Every structure is written in structure tokens, then in C-alpha cells.
Amino acid sequence: xxxxxxxxxxxxxxxxxxxxxxxxxxxxxxxxxxxxxxxxxxxxxxxxxxxxxxxxxxxxxxxxxxxxxxxxxxxxxxxxxxxxxxxxxxxxxxxxxxxxxxxxxxxxxxxxxxxxxxxxxxxxxxxxxxxxxxxxxxxxxxxxxxxxxxxxxxxxxxxxxxxxxxxxxxxxxxxxxxxxxxxxxxxxxxxxxxxxxxxxxxxxxxxxxxxxxxxxxxxxxxxxxxxxxxxxxxxxxxxxxxxxxxxxxxxxxxxxxxxxxxxxxxxxxxxxxxxxxxxxxxxxxxxxxxxxxxxxxxxxxxxxxxxxxxxxxxxxxxxxxxxxxxxxx
Amino acid sequence: xxxxxxxxxxxxxxxxxxxxxxxxxxxxxxxxxxxxxxxxxxxxxxxxxxxxxxxxxxxxxxxxxxxxxxxxxxxxxxxxxxxxxxxxxxxxxxxxxxxxxxxxxxxxxxxxxxxxxxxxxxxxxxxxxxxxxxxxxxxxxxxxxxxxxxxxxxxxxxxxxxxxxxxxxxxxxxxxxxxxxxxxxxxxxxxxxxxxxxxxxxxxxxxxxxxxxxxxxxxxxxxxxxxxxxxxxxxxxxxxxxxxxxxxxxxxxxxxxxxxxxxxxxxxxxxxxxxxxxxxxxxxxxxxxxxxxxxxxxxxxxxxxxxxxxxxxxxxxxxxxxxxxxxxx
DNA sequence: CTGTTAGCGCCTTCAC
DNA sequence: GTGAAGGCGCTAACAG
Numbered sequence: 126x127x128x129x130x131x132x133x134x135x136x137x138x139x140x141x142x143x144x145x146x147x148x149x150x151x152x153x154x155x156x157x158x159x160x161x162x163x164x165x166x167x168x169x170x171x172x173x174x175x176x177x178x179x180x181x182x183x184x185x186x187x188x189x190x191x192x193x194x195x196x197x198x199x200x201x202x203x204x205x206x207x208x209x210x211x212x213x214x215x216x217x218x219x220x221x222x223x224x225x226x227x228x229x230x231x232x233x234x235x236x237x238x239x240x241x242x243x244x245x246x247x248x249x250x251x252x253x254x255x256x257x258x259x260x261x262x263x264x265x266x267x268x269x270x271x272x273x274x275x276x277x278x279x280x281x282x283x284x285x286x287x288x289x290x291x292x293x294x295x296x297x298x299x300x301x302x303x304x305x306x307x308x309x310x311x312x313x314x315x316x317x318x319x320x321x322x323x324x325x326x327x328x329x330x331x332x333x334x335x336x337x338x339x340x341x342x343x344x345x346x347x348x349x350x351x352x353x354x355x356x357x358x359x360x361x362x363x364x365x366x367x368x369x370x371x372x373x374x375x376x377x378x379x380x381x382x383x384x385x386x387x388x389x390x391x392x393x394x395x396x397x398x399x400x401x402x403x404x405x406x407x408x409x410x411x412x413x414x415x416x417x418x419x420x421x422x423x424x425x426x427x428x429x430x431x432x433x434x435x436x437x438x439x440x441x442x443x444x445x446x447x448x449x450x451x452x453x454x
Numbered sequence: 455x456x457x458x459x460x461x462x463x464x465x466x467x468x469x470x471x472x473x474x475x476x477x478x479x480x481x482x483x484x485x486x487x488x489x490x491x492x493x494x495x496x497x498x499x500x501x502x503x504x505x506x507x508x509x510x511x512x513x514x515x516x517x518x519x520x521x522x523x524x525x526x527x528x529x530x531x532x533x534x535x536x537x538x539x540x541x542x543x544x545x546x547x548x549x550x551x552x553x554x555x556x557x558x559x560x561x562x563x564x565x566x567x568x569x570x571x572x573x574x575x576x577x578x579x580x581x582x583x584x585x586x587x588x589x590x591x592x593x594x595x596x597x598x599x600x601x602x603x604x605x606x607x608x609x610x611x612x613x614x615x616x617x618x619x620x621x622x623x624x625x626x627x628x629x630x631x632x633x634x635x636x637x638x639x640x641x642x643x644x645x646x647x648x649x650x651x652x653x654x655x656x657x658x659x660x661x662x663x664x665x666x667x668x669x670x671x672x673x674x675x676x677x678x679x680x681x682x683x684x685x686x687x688x689x690x691x692x693x694x695x696x697x698x699x700x701x702x703x704x705x706x707x708x709x710x711x712x713x714x715x716x717x718x719x720x721x722x723x724x725x726x727x728x729x730x731x732x733x734x735x736x737x738x739x740x741x742x743x744x745x746x747x748x749x750x751x752x753x754x755x756x757x758x759x760x761x762x763x764x765x766x767x768x769x770x771x772x773x774x775x776x777x778x779x780x781x782x783x
Numbered sequence: 784c785t786g787t788t789a790g791c792g793c794c795t796t797c798a799c
Numbered sequence: 800g801t802g803a804a805g806g807c808g809c810t811a812a813c814a815g
Contacts (some may be wrong), residue, residue, distance in 0.1 A: 140793080469786085797802100
């Protein structure tokens, strides 16, 4: 492997000149520049990143810690982050916390060891509640999950409002006993629960909510139980795509169709929600945009460490399908 | 940030001893070890990875280049790789080539720059056909995609056999005009096509195959066309989960149900294949195991660079569901 | 078993 | 505009 001094020798210049050319610094004569570039090409020289990082104390690497890579929501986030990061010549280390706070802590530690330039984090609940930017030696941007009073850069959906609109939609369509199955282990689930509660209260309806771990299995179990309860709920709503999948499976097993006897709705516009007949009403999230906004925000923060804390809130879009068709209509 | 000499001073030993303790090397007295550990704790010392990597010329990092992160198959692979890698105290850099050979080449270059210990690669077709391990300065394990005559460590499904069994299953159930829609841009799609062709030929049936880019959209378009052709195929089979999704969407749009007038089957046991009524017959891939085998193989190769080339082939499992119910039965 | 020391490859003043 | 030289923090060879 050629190194900087080989290039210098080949080009008949000093290593300093080579370094300057590689870094694109000004103050190098065009003649020198060209000779260096030729030598680089001839020797197929690539700067050693380990040496460069040691010397410069920068890694140009950002960490992305998602809470569950199996959730398509997060794979889209990661695509966006990766796309933008590489355009800015930054590396991405992707880590999957699997909704496990310990694993998450491990990865956060690793980020410190790696001396990353910044981190995009979708925190587990315990981490979020005690989150303070100053606890980390690098800038952090929260994505998807953030509390109202968390002082941190963040990119999130309008969770409360979206859940309110989804619930109001069901009410408007004539449903009354609306059960809401939501992930208790995430801020997102809780906020969406809040929107549901507000919508029900506003319309003078009784709530029927059930918090579960945000997994397909837990959601299915919860829905199975509801399907056996009497009186039967007349609608089921899910706080995310995984839970919605669980609900749908449970209804299938219980041989209950939708919208009759039970309507169905949820979050995340996944491909299968269109396939299951007659289609499931959902709040679509601008997933790629959320990821893009997060990395943009992080890059800004890295460039301007002192800039004021900002939060980007994106609007969820209600997509009406057959699963919430007008009751008795 | 504390560094090694601070620890040495605090513990009253030399930096060499600290280095030995940190590396877990033998040949350090228990007393020294304990004093070092105490000092490390007291100062919250973490070795600087950039310095360590520069000096030791090892990164303990492996690269994982998947061809499409949106395909759930690859997210499972990445989970497995990550789990195993971190157990072995290795880092993972995950890259998504998006089925784009240029992007893939870029990432392969990056792996070289990063001086990774090894790479797990799911290659695009152009890369695979000219693949030679010796072209890369690091060990490579192919996953999911590999040609019969590629001399490289690899972990793959028994693609030809699985496709044969899937096709034979349809034939046995009474279907005759079986159309196979497969991804032409991947070795996997081609091999599965081969299994389909063999099965059809063995049973004296005419093939009706259509190669498409491996995307939901392309598959949907191809299926729409088939749905308008006369005579209508009596069965549709897909070479992977993305294509199967496209086929299913096209049948929905064309208001064609399954198994009558058209049966349906494919690869990848995704959650939604159970949800769509009456359930879709698929070949299930042991995705997590495939990923695990790939990283195991890579770690072995890193430990023993000279060991003979090995290939791990895993069996796909046929899961019969309503979409391929006996014809006229 | 422990300490001393010479670099790993590069960047970046500092002189010229 | 260019070159010489020191050192980033650590590991490993060597000496004791």
C-alpha cells in the first residue's frame, strides 16, 4: 500500500504538499498540484484513515441507533440517513438496539469510543425520560421519539394530532366503542395514546385503551383478548405498523372481518395494508423525509455547535380505506 | 479525556502494562492487573480507537453490503450479522447498495479505505459474474447470491431445488399454465428460474417466464400484462418477496382472486403472506440463520486466511397455504 | 513479569 | 509556495 511519502517521492515534492493537495487546501501552485495528482493516480494512493483520524481528531462518522430494524419505518429512516451522509462524505455506523435499553447503552458507549461526529437516536423510553444532551460527548439528534419537554434537537411526527385525527375519523364514521392498542414502551405510543384519549373525551366517549410491548405477538394477544370480550369493541386502532399487523392477524384468527363487525385503523402505510381486503385506513408517515430532516439537522448542529435547539414536526397523512367504512353504510 | 499514560501514572506502572491489561494479554501479575483496572475505572479511561488502529493495523470492523435494505430478507441478515459480530467485539459498517452496481463499487472502495477485516457481500449481478476474491484486499463472504462456479466463500439457499419444489407443488395441485416472474438482475432470480424451467420440462409443460427488475412496481406491471393475456395463466409464481408483493397487488387491481382463477406462490415467508386471504404458499428462507452462517464463515476466514473455500447451502421450506389449493378441488 | 522506546501514517505549525 | 519536523495515542519488540 502506497503512502504519503511514496507519493511525495514520485512527484518530487514534500509530504506537506501532498497533504495539502489531498485536503484540497489553497496555496498550492497548479504545477505542483498536477504532479501530485499524477503520482496519486500512478500509485493508486489512498490516505490511511486511521492515521488521518488520529492526527486530525475527527472521524467524519455519524452513528445511527434505531430501536428496531425490523420495523420498516426505521429501514426507511436509515436509507435516508445513509443517502445524505454519504453525499456529505460522512460514514454511517448503523446499530439496532432491538428496543433493549441495555443494548442501546452499549451502542451509545461505542459511539463515544468511536469518537463519532454525531449521533441520530431513536431512544427507548428509559433513555428518553432522563435524556440530557450534555450527557454525551457528541451532538445527538432524536428521531421519531421525543418528549414535549426534552431539550434536544429532534425530528418527529405530530403524534398527538395524528392520533386525534385518526380517532376522530373513526368516530365520524359512526364507531363508538373504539379500542386503542398502543406501544407502552415508546414515547411515540404514549403520545398517540394521548391523542386518542383527547379525541374520545372530546366526543364524550369512553376510552378502551390497552398498552402492550410494541411487537406483533403482544398486539395479537391483546387483540385476541378484546375479540373475546363482551360487548365487542366496534373498532380497533393501532399505534404503529407492527401492532397493526398483530391486530389484523388476531382478527383473522378470530374470524372477525372488518369493517364489520370490527373496524380497523392504525399507523404506518405499509404495502400490505392495501392488500388485505378491503384495505386498512392508516396515518402515513413521511418516513424518508423524517430521516433526511434528522441527518440535515445533525449536520447543521455539527457545523454550528452553539445554534439554538430545534425541533422539526412533520404531519401524518390520513389515508382512508375500506377498513373504516361508514358504520352500517 | 484520559489517556494511557495517565492511567500508567495513576497506577504506578508503565504504559506497556496498561496496554497489556487492556488487551487481556497473559503475563501480567494479578496485583498489577488490579491496580491498572482500578486506575482505568477511576479515570474512566477508554483507549483511543484511532490510535490503536493505526498502530496495530487492525480495525476489528467488518463491512456488510446488502443489495436492498428495504427487502426484509436483508434486514434479517443484518440483524444476525450484527448480533454475532458484536459478540465477538467487532464493529459492523452496514451499507445499502440499492441494487446499483456503482453504489456497490463505491462501498467496496470504502471498505478498502476503512481497512476492514472482512466483508459480507450480497453482490449485484455484474459484480458477481466477474467476482474474484483476489481482487479485494480483504476476505469476502458472499451471501444470498453466488454462481455455481464462483470460487468464493458463500452462504446461499438451495435456489434451484427450492424453485423446483415450489413449481412441482403447483403442478401436483393441478396447475399447468404456470407463469414465473423473476428478478433478472440477481443470480438468485436466475437460479430460481432455472429450477422452475427444469420442473416444467420434467413434467412436459411449456414455460411461461418473465424476467423483471426485482421491484414491486416492475412485478406489478408484468403481472398486469399477464392478467390481460389470453389464455390466462392458471398460476403465478414469484422469485422473491418483493415480486410476490407486486403480483398480489396486480391481481387485486385486476379483481382476480386466488387460487381461482389464478393460483399464487412465491419466495419469502413474510407476515403479510399469511394475512392475505386465503394465505399465500411460499418457500420460507432461514434468513437469520443465513446471516449467522455468513458472519461465522467470515470470522473463520479471518482467523484462517488459508483455509479452503467453503460454501454453505441451506434448504428452503415449502409452506403450503390456500393460494395453491388443489385446482377444482 | 515489567519498563523503555521506536514507530504506525498523517497533518500542521513553523521557518524559509 | 514549499519543506522539515514534531507529535496525535497507542502497541509490540526488546531488554532487563
